[in-house]
Amino acid sequence: MKPIALIGFMGSGKTSIGQLLGKKLAYPVIDLDEQIEKNTNMTIGAIFDTKGEEWFRNKEEEELNKWTGKNVIVSTGGGIISRKQSRIRLKQHFHTFWLHASFEEIMKRLVEEDGTRPLWQKSKEERKELYLKRESMYKQAAHYMISTDGRKKHEIAEEIIHLM
Numbered sequence: 001m002k003p004i005a006l007i008g009f010m011g012s013g014k015t016s017i018g019q020l021l022g023k024k025l026a027y028p029v030i031d032l033d034e035q036i037e038k039n040t041n042m043t044i045g046a047i048f049d050t051k052g053e054e055w056f057r058n059k060e061e062e063e064l065n066k067w068t069g070k071n072v073i074v075s076t077g078g079g080i081i082s083r084k085q086s087r088i089r090l091k092q093h094f095h096t097f098w099l100h101a102s103f104e105e106i107m108k109r110l111v112e113e114d115g116t117r118p119l120w121q122k123s124k125e126e127r128k129e130l131y132l133k134r135e136s137m138y139k140q141a142a143h144y145m146i147s148t149d150g151r152k153k154h155e156i157a158e159e160i161i162h163l164m
């Protein structure tokens with residue numbers, strides 16, 4: 001079977017839903033951010049500060065490639081769709097679910113953000129600009145879009161299982 005990939009903006013629920021799906025389906029869950037932190041022995045924040053975003057994107061792409069063809073659920077980072085090659089890979093080699101949340105919903109969810117998401121530490125205008133720029137990229141990479149606003153995490157996980 002192709003691996004499952006969860007994509008979507010920061011705060012869309014990729015990590016939470018990935019964990020739930022892993023329990024419900026008894027599949028291993030791979031969180032790409034966690035893998036990068038483990039392999040580099042650095043936090044995402046430190047990577048952005050000292051190495052820069054491009055360096056991080058290279059690591060992210062390498063990680064995605066590594067899990068291609070494996071029987072796993074992959075929770076990606078919100079920017080995995082930045083590179084065309086990764087969008088193509090997600091479309092061709094994964095069952096890819098786009099967890100969609102409105103910008104307003106994400107603002108509510110990440111209101112007490114702890115500073116671990118460097119690209120969220122920006123003005124509201126810049127956050128919104130990034131959000132809008134990425135919408136079409138998620139669409140290109142995904143097989144299904146799942147609306148998450150106002151919905152319980154269990155219900156979202158069940159919908160994904162149903163679609164599988």
Ligand SMILES: Nc1ncnc2c1ncn2[C@@H]1O[C@H](COP(=O)(O)OP(=O)(O)O)[C@@H](O)[C@H]1O
Nearest residue numbers: 009010011012013014015016109148151152153
């Ligand atoms: N469907 C949902 N309803 C309400 N809150 C949610 C939902 N999905 C995720 N969250 C909350 O939003 C925050 C970010 O979720 P997370 O799973 O870390 O997102 P991501 O991995 O996409 O950045 C967490 O506090 C989480 O509990």
Ligand SMILES: O=C(O)C1=C[C@@H](OP(=O)(O)O)[C@@H](O)[C@H](O)C1
Nearest residue numbers: 009010011077078079117118119
């Ligand atoms: O949107 C992005 O570019 C990023 C999202 C983060 O993951 P989450 O979507 O899990 O917050 C993390 O990969 C990094 O901070 C960059």
